[in-house]
Amino acid sequence: PNTSRPSIVVMELKWVDDFAAARNASYGISNSDWILWLDADDVIDPTHQPTKPLADTLAALSPDIGCVWLLYLYAADLPMKIPRLVRRSAGPWRWRGAVHEELISDHPVAWTILDAPVIRHAPVQSETTRQTRNVEIMDRLFASPVHRTPWLLYHRARAYESDGDVAKAVDMYLEALSKATGADTHRRWPIAVAGALCALRAKQLDPALRMTQDAIRARPDLPEAFYLATIVHGARSEWKMAMRSYRLAEKLATDEERGEAHPIRLGRTDVMIERGRDLIRATVEEARKWI
Numbered sequence: 001p002n003t004s005r006p007s008i009v010v011m012e013l014k015w016v017d018d019f020a021a022a023r024n025a026s027y028g029i030s031n032s033d034w035i036l037w038l039d040a041d042d043v044i045d046p047t048h049q050p051t052k053p054l055a056d057t058l059a060a061l062s063p064d065i066g067c068v069w070l071l072y073l074y075a076a077d078l079p080m081k082i083p084r085l086v087r088r089s090a091g092p093w094r095w096r097g098a099v100h101e102e103l104i105s106d107h108p109v110a111w112t113i114l115d116a117p118v119i120r121h122a123p124v125q126s127e128t129t130r131q132t133r134n135v136e137i138m139d140r141l142f143a144s145p146v147h148r149t150p151w152l153l154y155h156r157a158r159a160y161e162s163d164g165d166v167a168k169a170v171d172m173y174l175e176a177l178s179k180a181t182g183a184d185t186h187r188r189w190p191i192a193v194a195g196a197l198c199a200l201r202a203k204q205l206d207p208a209l210r211m212t213q214d215a216i217r218a219r220p221d222l223p224e225a226f227y228l229a230t231i232v233h234g235a236r237s238e239w240k241m242a243m244r245s246y247r248l249a250e251k252l253a254t255d256e257e258r259g260e261a262h263p264i265r266l267g268r269t270d271v272m273i274e275r276g277r278d279l280i281r282a283t284v285e286e287a288r289k290w291i
Contacts, residue, residue, distance in 0.1 A: 034086070161198050
């Protein structure tokens, strides 16, 4: 064997329609301090290589850093930063969810962000095939009420919306919001944003307003929430409220550009924050055109 490179171990695992089970099994045999994971359709982008070996960068990190975020190029129009490297000693870590799984820790962990390497999504199957598989898993899980979690309901709603059934999608977004409490409170922001935009598409203006108000309560410091409110109030011909929302959005956006906005604490809520912001950014220019 080449002793200058880590050994490669191939593990076979019976597939049981449970992504978290597969990930947890792989974590169980990993023995290095840092763990990087890639999906079967992910690659390390050769055009964004770090200037020095990743191992050296990780070794130089503060001992309290337990997780590293990397840029993930899921699609050309949807770059996002997500957790991709975890330090074993900062755990225990575990994956939760048979589909749309999430990595969780039993205690708060300090995070940092690296500009490289960059992970690129390189799909080996069509989006339709992937979504059909995920929907089948979710619908089977929904037979048990315990699996009707806010996160799975959110993703099922998005699948309904993608299929053009916006009425069912709105109902499912509302159910997801009703359950996004306690440990799932951090999910209210992206659920409310996606649900409000869907309700606008469905011309259901009362649910759109209700979910917009939820988005504002969840993240009153983000301009996107008030750009969304501008659109919703405009659709309802509530022009004074639309103008008020727009002015608040512009002020928050200006404060953010100047660095005067409240800093966002790094943590698992950041994934939710960015997801919601990505969903709503397209409304910013639309709001400005309306005004």
